[in-house]
Amino acid sequence: MMRLTAHALTCQRGGRIVFAGLSFVLEAGEAVQVTGPNGAGKSSLLRLIAGLVRIEEGSLVLEGGDPEANVGEHCHYCGHQDAFKGSLTVAENLAFWTRYLGGGGQGPEVAMERLGIGHLAALPAGYLSAGQRRRLALARLLTVTRPIWLLDEPTAALDLASQKVLAGIMADHVAAGGLILAATHGPLGLPTRELAIGSAA
């Protein structure tokens, strides 16, 4: 069983303490919703777990994972930037990330169909709308297997139908024993535990 334990985490960005002494436990098969006002450090927490922000103090331990790999290598990070090149087509972008990140999940065509962007496969990603780009970013969750999903505002720019699809995808992942940590203001559409972090300084 996989378990992510954070003990007394302190995060500092730009010389300012974003949050301090944050402890929580994330169990396999659990979806946790990180809530808090703007500037409370929700995005910083996700980036910190992904290994993209230095841990100032405290510890982050993952049990039950691959001991050779660090925590970030177990994670999908789906942030505000979607990491797609506007001059490559939708299919090329997804194929690149699937190969680069190691794949292991569903085929790109299946993933694109599930998220309703299959008909856009040959279109350069630069022409996608914000919601379509977000759906393409979410397709990466399906094509590459990672036990921990770090989702930053996953429902942003998604229409109601796509939000339902996303909720279904997340429910499947949780049912398969995955872990989800999502920073969001709105409801995710599946049973979640809430992790409220500090008030904005």
Added chain:
Amino acid sequence: MTGPLAAIFRRDLLLAMRIGGGAMVGVVFFLAVVTIVPFGVGPDMNLLARIGPAILWIGALLATLLGLDRLFQADADDGSLDLMMMAPTPLPLVIATKAAAHWLATGLPLVAAAPVLGLLLNVPPEAMGAVALTLGAGTPALSLIGAVGAALAVSLRRGGLLMAILVLPLTIPVLIFGVAATNAAIVGPLPFGQPFTILVALSLMSLVLAPIAAAAALRFGLE
């Protein structure tokens, strides 16, 4: 070819070809630099023949640096760099692969264009081969050293100029031995092999050291 490194190599080459003919921009810039020199120095054919190899090398150096600041900046801007750093593939290998793709897209066209541009500088035909050979051996070092500068400047919004200032001094040894080898091939009296082997050594050293240095710079650039 499969695997993460092959994927990134193919993507970078594809991007270089798609975005406004990435390779051609360097060659056209190279052409512009080399063309204005005879106008500046005057029509002294002997002088041109003597400084020709140096001009070709300086032109190639500047053309390589052109756009090198985008090597990591573009990936940092759209979030690709975040995902690359999270992936299990070692970052120095990713950087070496990106530098290789950059060299293939911008360095190799310069090498191919150099003998043609040598005609403008009255470089003797028998020396064209030497010019192309030294550029072929030396420009990988320029791409790799430039990658270190690009990694340092990645967190700066307009790091292009800073990168040039950081990188140019580091490329001086490559320039010295590149020009020395070319001159040795044309006029002597030094044997060609001596400076050329040092030039190759510089490229090999950068291949080992630059990706590690650039990876450290990228990780440091993270907050």
